[in-house]
Amino acid sequence: MKEKFYNYIQVLQDTITSAIEEIDGVAKFEEDIWERPEGGGGRTRVIQNGNVFEKGGVNISGVHGALPKAMQSYFNVGEVDFFACGLSLVLHPKNPMVPTVHANWRYFEMYDKEGNIVDCWFGGGQDMTPYYLFDEDAKHFHQVCKRSCDRHDASFYELYKKKCDEYFYNAHREEGRGIGGLFFDYCKANDIMSLEKWYDFVTEVGNSFLDAYIPIVEKRMEISYTKAEREWQEIRRGRYVEFNLVHDKGTLFGLKTNGRIESILMSLPPHVQWRYDHQPEKGSEEERLVDVLKNPVDWV
16 A cells, blocks of 8 residues: 555656646746655655745655654554655745645554554645635635545545644634645544545545646736735734644654654745734724634535
């Protein structure tokens, strides 16, 4: 399974980066091949200063070795070896009318000292963080997510949409990071879903990403915007950074397994503001966005 999934994310990375370069029209992804001293490595691709995308990364990795002590405590296991692979992406558009997007699809195996698999699971999802809320965009993104889920289990969308709202939540701000999407983890073989069926589900979601996001980019990328709207985007990006550095488990895992720091922190936007006690104007579009972030909406 690990070879099968790693092959899949290599192809998916190519597909996504080609589509992003085409829509940007100017910038190209820089590729960085790296190795992890303890075992494995990855292929980082970063786009910067484009016509549409100010910064973004579409990264794959496959790492292995002894599970570090800090992660042994996290998983409540003893001395075991592990293999983890996945694709992680974050895209920060220049235009504040175009939302930031994040996605991740991953697979994990754990082994005893004889090399036998003692546990394995899939995880992942995709979510969107707008700066100005267009309801039809949120509905489109969630409809694509729901369609992918419904092909495998009618209960998945409601379940994983709720988990996404709960996970991508800045508890210290009492607001969501964005308008959600899907979040699933520890998807293990059981009486209903074999590991192969989980593979089919996760790859279905991965294959749906461009359908969920690109039409929104195309619809909003040419909209004119003001300096004040750009400043609002930078203030909201600050909340994005706060989540990634305070709450995100993927960032934590990367830092505690001696991951490559440039790849881990590629999710951080280039221009950000933190204004003291900034409050949006009453009745404004900015206030409407914050209201939705504090009270998640059922978009479909």
